[in-house]
Amino acid sequence: MELIDTHCHLNDEQYDADVAEVIERAHSAGVLWLVNIGYDVDSSRKAIGQASLHPSVKATVGIHPHDAKTATKSALAKLRELAAREEVIAFGEIGLDYYYDNSPRDIQREAFRQQMELAKSLKLPVVIHSRDATKDTLEILREYAPLQGIMHCFSGSFETAQICMDLGMYIAFGGAITFKNANRLREVVAKVPWEWIVVETDCPYLTPEPFRGRRNEPAHLQHIVGTLAQVKGVSPADAARITTDNARAAFGLV
Secondary structure (H helix, E strand, O other): OOEEEEEEOOOOHHHOOOHHHHHHHHHHOOEEEEEEOOOOHHHHHHHHHHHHHOOOEEEEEOOOHHHHHHOOHHHHHHHHHHHOOOOEEEEEEEEEEOOOOOOOHHHHHHHHHHHHHHHHHHOOOEEEEEEOOHHHHHHHHHHOOOOOEEEOOOOOOHHHHHHHHHHOEEEEEOHHHHOOOOHHHHHHHHHOOHHHEEEOOOOOOOOOOOOOOOOOOHHHHHHHHHHHHHHHOOOHHHHHHHHHHHHHHHHOOO
16 A cells, blocks of 8 residues: 555654654555644744655645734744745645634634635645634635645535535545544545545544554554545555545645
8 A cells, every 4th residue: 555644743742752763664554655744833844854854754834723823924924935945745734723712713814814825825735724613714715716735634514525625625534533433424434525535644643543542653544544445435455546646636746
């Protein structure tokens, strides 16, 4: 199997001591590319630095909605500068999070729009985070359609997924589809057409079965693909091939 982890956080401090070994285990598990996601200026810079050292790692830049209050003019200028680096293949993770409300909602929406503008001007795909904010997320995405990018860690309804696909967004499924209580999410997985599905780990978070309770890492992507294949009624090899082709299209990887 050849896989692409479309969303991982190798820049998280949990990997500081063994990131090279984590990447090697990913390669051994068939993960060809690892998309290392930025969530503020410092993590975006770190993602690029790691990508510069490891050819199979690519980076994104962005400010997560949790940190939207840090999206100053200076910070956005730094992101624009970082986005010009050859290691960068997308803008994100950006969007809205009304579950935690770590930044005020009006500031989240403003930062989201500013970064969508940047992504459009730089002709970069976007990686979108949306939690308990479907209505406002879709409203802002519609303002910038047509789009290219990924709805990260999708957990919404099929109706929401259909709107996102109509806008040009791929739907990313991760470790949550392996959880015993995730029947509703697996029903959505079953309905989303193959041509719009990509996979991710979101590591070090959302560790799939049978590793729940431990640090997640890209090597575990094969277990997510295994569950995806089971839900869709295809072989793991076919699920890997299709989602890898989709990820290449989403990010322009060759």
